[in-house]
Each structure stands twice: as structure tokens, then as C-alpha cells.
Amino acid sequence: xxxxxxxxxxxVVLVLAPIIMSNLMEVYPFNKIPGENSDWFAFLGxxxxxxxxxxxxxxxxxxxxxxxxxxxxxxxxxxxxVTIKKNYDTLSDVYFKNNExxxxxxxxxxxxxxxxxxxxxxxxxxxxxxxxxxxxxxxxLQVKIELDCxxxxxxxxxxxxxxxxxxxxxxxxxxxxxxxxxxxSELREKERIYFLSENNSLVHKKELSVLESDxxxxxxxxxxxVYNPNVNESEYKIDKHMVEDYVLRTYGQKNS
Numbered sequence: 001x002x003x004x005x006x007x008x009x010x011x012v013v014l015v016l017a018p019i020i021m022s023n024l025m026e027v028y029p030f031n032k033i034p035g036e037n038s039d040w041f042a043f044l045g046x047x048x049x050x051x052x053x054x055x056x057x058x059x060x061x062x063x064x065x066x067x068x069x070x071x072x073x074x075x076x077x078x079x080x081x082v083t084i085k086k087n088y089d090t091l092s093d094v095y096f097k098n099n100e101x102x103x104x105x106x107x108x109x110x111x112x113x114x115x116x117x118x119x120x121x122x123x124x125x126x127x128x129x130x131x132x133x134x135x136x137x138x139x140x141l142q143v144k145i146e147l148d149c150x151x152x153x154x155x156x157x158x159x160x161x162x163x164x165x166x167x168x169x170x171x172x173x174x175x176x177x178x179x180x181x182x183x184x185s186e187l188r189e190k191e192r193i194y195f196l197s198e199n200n201s202l203v204h205k206k207e208l209s210v211l212e213s214d215x216x217x218x219x220x221x222x223x224x225x226v227y228n229p230n231v232n233e234s235e236y237k238i239d240k241h242m243v244e245d246y247v248l249r250t251y252g253q254k255n256s
Contacts, residue, residue, distance in 0.1 A: 076186040078134040078163070082195045082202045084174050085129045094127065094168040095156045096236040101170050105238060106246050120247050127168040128176065132161045138183040140229035148175040159233045176202065182227045189213055190224050 096102040111120045128145060132138060141158040151173050161167060179195040179202055190212040195202040210223050 072187065076136055076189070077191060078132050078136040078138045078161075078183075078185065080138075080181060080193070080204075081129075081131045081133045082179050082181075082204075083129050083131075084171075084176065084202070085127050085168065091240050092129075092166045092168055093240075094122070094170060094238045095158070095234050096170045096238075097154055097156075099236055101172075102236045102238060105170065106243075109243065109246065111247055111250075120243060126171055126174050128171050128179065129166055129168050130161070130179075130181070131166045132163055135163045136186050137162055138185065139188075140231075141181065141183040142227055142231075143169060144180040144182075145169065145171060146177040146179075147171060147173055148177070151175070156234045157231050174200075182224070184229055190227065190229075192224070192227070 094105065096105065105122060108122060109120050110122075128143075130143065137160055139160045141161055143156045143158065145154045145156075147153065151171070154169070154171065156169055158167065177197050180192065181195075182190070182192040185191060192210040194205045194208040196205050196208075197203075212224070
């Protein structure tokens with residue numbers, strides 16, 4: 001029920017109660033009850049005052065509990081940095097939409113030596129980088145990337161991303177219109193945040209974000225209706241161990 005309806009109902013009760021009481025005292029059988037009307041009005045006033053006191057205490061405790069709950073939710077929320085990268089090292093996980101893109105990425109790896117140390121780097125393919133820039137995990141991460149008209153939309157699903165971890169997504173273009181991240185926090189609160197393209201960078205739009213704790217259950221179910229935290233992780237993935245195996249097989253050397 002809307003809070004204004006509740007307050008309106010309370011005001012109506014407080015206004016009507018004395019009027020109803022006054023009229024009841026004039027009709028049978030209430031006019032046979034011992035005592036003066038003024039005494040009964042005093043009793044009614046004290047009774048209503050006690051109800052209001054208890055109601056006020058309950059409201060204050062309830063508000064404090066809600067504020068504490070929101071504070072706990074806020075403390076558990078991760079936050080992210082989203083950028084586009086072209087050349088980068090091979091220490092982070094990279095996700096692809098199909099196996100062909102994955103195999104081509106392996107073939108694009110450049111291996112070089114610096115001061116006798118063998119290192120490797122991806123070249124050519126443009127990737128979206130998402131970094132968890134907080135001390136909190138994010139679970140069941142769904143990444144929806146809206147690209148230009150040619151490349152359409154890509155959706156990836158990640159089991160979790162650890163604090164300060166970086167992950168990459170193959171997009172093959174730097175024309176990204178928006179990025180939508182939906183995930184569960186450490187307290188299992190659903191959250192959706194948006195990044196929109198502005199001046200060749202992706203900017204977080206706080207006003208478009210949705211927090212499960214800030215909306216009622218019905219609106220929450222609607223807002224997150226297309227989000228399923230139980231969907232399996234995207235299968236086309238390269239991690240640093242796969243890169244090391246590839247470099248060792250192809251170049252006979254191991255990353256240092």
C-alpha cells in the first residue's frame with residue numbers, strides 16, 4: 001500500500017474517532033454505561049495516545065532497520081571500470097561468441113623476449129575490458145554489449161569476477177553503444193548498471209542503474225525478468241593456462 005494512503009487513513013481515523021465516540025454515547029446501549037462523557041473522552045484520548053506512541057516507536061525501529069539493511073547492501077556492492085583495449089597481455093580471461101573467434105585470437109598472439117623473459121600479447125582484435133575495481137565479488141555476471149548496426153548485440157555470462165580482476169570480451173569493433181552489467185552482490189542482491197558511449201569512452205550512468213533493494217518485489221521481478229543467475233558460463237574462453245600451452249606448443253617456449 002502506498003505510504004500516503006496509510007498516512008491519510010491514519011488522519012481520517014484520528015479525526016473521526018472523537019465524533020463517532022460522541023454520537024455513540026447518545027444511543028443505546030452506550031448511553032447506559034456508567035460514567036460521564038468527559039471521562040470516556042479522556043480515556044479515549046489516552047488510549048489513542050498510547051497507540052500513536054507504540055506506532056511511532058515501531059515506525060522508527062522499522063526505518064532504522066531498513067536504513068541499516070540498505071547500508072549493508074551498499075557496502076557489499078562491487079563497482080566496475082569499463083574500457084576498450086586493442087593490445088594487451090595474456091594474463092586475463094577472454095571470452096568469445098564462437099570457437100572461430102577464439103582460435104583466431106590464439107593465432108594472433110605475439111611472443112617476444114624482454115631482457116631474456118618470454119612474454120606474450122594479443123594483437124589486432126578489439127576487446128572490451130571490465131575490471132572489478134572493488135574489494136567485493138560479483139556473481140552470475142551477465143554482460144550485454146550493444147554494438148553498431150553491423151555487429152548487433154552480444155551477451156556473455158560469467159560465473160563470478162573476483163576483486164580487482166580484469167576480464168575481456170571479444171567485440172571486433174570499437175563502436176560500442178552501451179554496456180549493461182547485471183549481477184548478484186555478495187549479499188545476493190540483484191544489481192544492473194549501465195555504461196553509455198560518450199566521446200569515445202564508456203561512461204557509467206548512475207541514473208539508469210537498478211538496485212533490487214530500492215524497488216518493491218513486483219517491480220523487481222519485472223526489472224530482472226530477463227536475468228537468470230543460474231545460466232551456465234559462456235563456453236568460448238581463453239585463460240592464461242591455455243595461452244601458455246599454446247605458446248609452448250607453437251614456439252617451444254613458456255611465458256615467464
